[in-house]
Amino acid sequence: MNTKVMGLPLLGQMTQPLYKLKTVNWSDVPKQALRKLGVPLISIVLFLVLWDGIAAHIQTSLGKVPGPVQVWDQAVALYHEHEDARKREARFYERQEKRNAEILAKDPNAKVEIYPYTGSPTFFDQIETSIITVMTGFLLASLIAIPIGILCGLSTTIYTALNPIIQTFKPVSPLAWLPIITLIVSAVYVSADPMFSKSFIVSALTVTLCCMWPTIINTTVGVSSIDKDLINVSRVLRLNWLTNVYKIVLPSSIPMMFAGLRVSLGIGWMVLIAAEMLAQNPGLGKFVWDEFQNGSSNSLARIMVAVIAIGLIGYMLDRLMLLLQRVISWDKSATLR
Amino acid sequence: MSNEKYLEISHVSIEFPTPNGSFKALDDVSLHIEKGEFVSLIGHSGCGKSTVLNIVAGLYQATNGGVILNSKEVNEPGPDRAVVFQNHSLLPWLTAYENVELAVKQVFKGKKSKPEMRDWIEHNLALVHMEHAMHKRPNEISGGMKQRVGIARALAMEPKVLLMDEPFGALDALTRAHMQDSLIEIQARLKNTVIMITHDVDEAVLLSDRIVMMTNGPEATIGEVLSVDLPRPRDRIKMANDPRYNYFRSEVLKFLYERQKQPLSKDAAASQSAADGKPEAGNSAKEEAAA
Numbered sequence: 001m002n003t004k005v006m007g008l009p010l011l012g013q014m015t016q017p018l019y020k021l022k023t024v025n026w027s028d029v030p031k032q033a034l035r036k037l038g039v040p041l042i043s044i045v046l047f048l049v050l051w052d053g054i055a056a057h058i059q060t061s062l063g064k065v066p067g068p069v070q071v072w073d074q075a076v077a078l079y080h081e082h083e084d085a086r087k088r089e090a091r092f093y094e095r096q097e098k099r100n101a102e103i104l105a106k107d108p109n110a111k112v113e114i115y116p117y118t119g120s121p122t123f124f125d126q127i128e129t130s131i132i133t134v135m136t137g138f139l140l141a142s143l144i145a146i147p148i149g150i151l152c153g154l155s156t157t158i159y160t161a162l163n164p165i166i167q168t169f170k171p172v173s174p175l176a177w178l179p180i181i182t183l184i185v186s187a188v189y190v191s192a193d194p195m196f197s198k199s200f201i202v203s204a205l206t207v208t209l210c211c212m213w214p215t216i217i218n219t220t221v222g223v224s225s226i227d228k229d230l231i232n233v234s235r236v237l238r239l240n241w242l243t244n245v246y247k248i249v250l251p252s253s254i255p256m257m258f259a260g261l262r263v264s265l266g267i268g269w270m271v272l273i274a275a276e277m278l279a280q281n282p283g284l285g286k287f288v289w290d291e292f293q294n295g296s297s298n299s300l301a302r303i304m305v306a307v308i309a310i311g312l313i314g315y316m317l318d319r320l321m322l323l324l325q326r327v328i329s330w331d332k333s334a335t336l337r
Numbered sequence: 338m339s340n341e342k343y344l345e346i347s348h349v350s351i352e353f354p355t356p357n358g359s360f361k362a363l364d365d366v367s368l369h370i371e372k373g374e375f376v377s378l379i380g381h382s383g384c385g386k387s388t389v390l391n392i393v394a395g396l397y398q399a400t401n402g403g404v405i406l407n408s409k410e411v412n413e414p415g416p417d418r419a420v421v422f423q424n425h426s427l428l429p430w431l432t433a434y435e436n437v438e439l440a441v442k443q444v445f446k447g448k449k450s451k452p453e454m455r456d457w458i459e460h461n462l463a464l465v466h467m468e469h470a471m472h473k474r475p476n477e478i479s480g481g482m483k484q485r486v487g488i489a490r491a492l493a494m495e496p497k498v499l500l501m502d503e504p505f506g507a508l509d510a511l512t513r514a515h516m517q518d519s520l521i522e523i524q525a526r527l528k529n530t531v532i533m534i535t536h537d538v539d540e541a542v543l544l545s546d547r548i549v550m551m552t553n554g555p556e557a558t559i560g561e562v563l564s565v566d567l568p569r570p571r572d573r574i575k576m577a578n579d580p581r582y583n584y585f586r587s588e589v590l591k592f593l594y595e596r597q598k599q600p601l602s603k604d605a606a607a608s609q610s611a612a613d614g615k616p617e618a619g620n621s622a623k624e625e626a627a628a
Contacts, residue, residue: 232394232426233426238413239443243443251430297523
């Protein structure tokens, strides 16, 4: 039985037409549930036990390395801090509105203003910032990389021309790009009323520059390895360049393209955290750095919460790409991992 | 315009550059094909049959000589010379209908209205008995059905000459027989001009008006041409006991196995495959020739 719903083997079976349910061997269902849910659960528990055991024996300048329990406590604490900050924000605006209403009651023509709330961003605000930044950088990278990849795949000349440049820039660390991008953005992006903050642009561009390479390379390979017969079909039909790309080249290179996009998004997410740490740009990286500088007894646990959150978000982003591939790609039979 | 010179393959030679100098695959191939004639090219693998077909299709350029179709020289591929490829080469992301539609839209743009195009696509799919599965994707249908769709796509282009590159070579014997019967039936209705490559002797005799037998490469050329004047419609079961059928069959077999023995040398086989249209990993000669 093919389960389509990840992690929910029973639900997967429910999506089968009813007449097919008869063929389900119900004695197999608990076995499947055990394999799909039980095995990962066991490995996670084992990991937590191992972590707890080892952490208790390591003493740092900030105290013992926190175990799973302390990290969980800090995760809960971070959530409460976020809720408190939201309440404070709500009250802040409430007070302003009340005051404005009083002013207007006295003098209907008075000019009133609502001042924006300026509390420091919470952990969850930083997560939001990071996700928006990585998505922006990644989208920009894809918009640049896919057309370049297609051109490189279609033309050996373009490929030979661009390949040395691509191969040289591909391994460059985000930390090396960052100062250059920061300086250039500061010089070029000058506006009295900027639509985006400079730090956002710097982070997003760093992500773009570091994560476009796998998409370029994979798209190139995908396009250049199109079945010769399909190219001949296109030639016999005399499809023009655009129709050829749209009808033949793009669909047949989609699986490879998505392989590249997934690698790119993964790299983009890693790069972003590093960039945020180094440049003190808002986001999860800054959160980690701030906690490191803060050096309270809870800092290590809070950094670990961030590490787990970073991992889970990266995982989620990858699944999102898989989902997108399932929707877009014609090749539904391909096993996606 | 004389009918006898509908399609003229005139003194065609082709050389492929290889790292060890140029390789002459075909030497001075000349053949005239009449309108409505069904011609088979037969020969051992590597003898350059596919190369001849690819030159007529315009996918390869002859080094010397040329091809004239209906008083026009062939220089590039085009839908007037539709090709049925050995491995169907349907676009896997399109349904059978959409695969034919891609060709029909390209050929009849501005000549047929949308409903006319739909009728024409359905007509051609019905011709190959695929009307029941026309909204299925290639991976949902059998090999024989895929080849049927490939033929429907080629027929839908209304080609001046239909080129078939071992169209049934990848099919099992039973399916192949079905496909041959279908092709006989279609040919009786449409009377297309067809060049078919095959290495199946029965297929060649059963389907063809003429069988062109090619010598072994390198520098392959036409060895003998056999006119098969068996009456049509031909029925494979009646033919099996027909002495004339068996005479043609044995003529082809004699040519292939007595006069043109398959070369045993490995080197010769390797260098000859350079000239053949079949995919061969790491074959630089073919890559360059196709580029």
